[in-house]
Structures are given as structure tokens and as C-alpha cells.
Amino acid sequence: MSVLxxxxxxxxxxxxxxxxxxxxxxxxxxVRELHDVCARLEERPRLLLITGEGGTFAAGADIAELRERGRDEALQGINRAVFDRIARLPLPTVAAVDGYALGGGAELAYACDVRLASPAxxxxxxxxxxxxLAAAGASWRLRELVGASVAKQVLLAGRRLDADDALRFGLVADIVPADELxxxxxxxxDRMARSGALALRLTKLVADGGGHPLTDDLAQAILFESEEKRVRMDAFLAGGRP
Structure with missing residues (x-):
């Protein structure tokens, strides 16, 4: 890895x-190295934490490279494809955002399941x-995360959301001092990892699919037959805690 x-x-x-x-x-x-990480996590599912070094998450996509891209590269969805792959990873993903998450950096954060932010x-x-335009997911992911009005303020009017805005609009789960992020x-x-891996995986699959009673029933049917369900429920009934 050269940049990760x-x-x-x-x-x-x-x-x-x-x-x-x-x-x-x-x-x-x-992008290539993120694809490599995704391949590892698809082969052996684990939780993923993404952060940035040096007080910045990612201040955008590389403008010098974008300047040279044309129609054919746009149709390949170069950045979008890797962000979509991150969003589809089997187990939950967390972005720890300190400093700027702009352009493609914001879209990478939007593709994660949960975001934590520093005050900066x-x-x-x-x-x-x-x-x-923001074509690597922001045009629809941001709308889903914060609603149409706020998304249009960001995408059309150039509004930037600071940590307080992001918390108020539900974009981030919490604001944490940078040195504790x-x-x-x-x-x-750690809290996610204490849950059943298959339960997490199917919950993410169902939630990302928009939810449907039949899908919920089918996923639950799989979990009801799992050994892990029996072990965990037995432990609970014996006086343990979930």
C-alpha cells in the first residue's frame, strides 16, 4: 500500500x-488500494474503520486527475464504483472524520454505515x-442521510456542514474530541463486534435493501435456525446479558 x-x-x-x-x-x-481492501473483506468479512492522517479525512478527489478525465472515464464511475463496493461490504463500516471531508472525501464518508466526527x-x-457534479454517491446518499432540503443546500448552494450541523442533521452519530476519535x-x-456476525450481516443487508416484510421474515428464518442464536439466547436465559 502506497497511500493507505x-x-x-x-x-x-x-x-x-x-x-x-x-x-x-x-x-x-x-481507489486501487481501497478495492484491494474491499476484496479482503469480501473474502473474509470483518468490520471496517476508515480515517485520515494528519487532521484531515480527505479534502476531495485529486483535481489534477479529474482535470484529465473525459466522458469514458466518467461512464466507468471510477470513484463511485469503489464507494459503492465499500457500502456493500458484508459487515458494518465506520468513518472517523477529523477535519475536512470534502468532495470525494465526503462521498467516502457517506458510503460508510456510521460516522463519528471531531469538532473540526x-x-x-x-x-x-x-x-x-458530485457523481460518486452524494447526489442520492446525502439525501437519504440528511433529507432533500439539506442535501440540496450542500449540493447546489455549496453549504458546508460543520460538526454541529452534521450531528443535528443525523449525518454523524457523535462529536468526539480529536485526540479521542x-x-x-x-x-x-467493539460494541458491534459483540453482536452475532451473521445477525449483523443480515441486518445490514435488509436495512440497505430498504426493508420489506418478506425480506425480514426470510432473514429471520435463517437466524432462527442458527446455532449462534441458540447459544446466545441460552446464555441470556441463564442470566447473561446480550
């Missing part, structure tokens, strides 16, 4: 974006100012 620092643990993978000369802007090398976090999508993100993942 990847730490693989038994129950999680921690990815740190590291392009200090470009404030962690997302370039082709980072700033989310925004300034793409129209560069003559393009990773510790709190790991604590959140």
Missing part, C-alpha cells in the same frame, strides 16, 4: 488515508464550482 495504512486485526480492518502532500485527496492509487470536521460537496471509533466497533 492498513491494519488487519481478527475482527476488524483499520484503514488510514495517507497522502499528506494532498490532504489525503483521493487519487487513482487510493467539515463535510461539503463543492463539485459544481469546478464545473462537475479513534478510541471512540474502536469502542463503537
Amino acid at each position: 495504512v492498513v491494519e488487519e486485526l481478527d475482527d476488524r480492518v483499520v484503514v488510514t488515508l495517507r497522502r499528506p502532500e494532498a490532504r489525503n485527496a483521493i487519487n487513482a492509487a487510493m 470536521a467539515v463535510f461539503g460537496n463543492p463539485e459544481p464550482g469546478l464545473g462537475i 479513534l478510541k471512540r471509533a474502536h469502542a463503537l466497533i
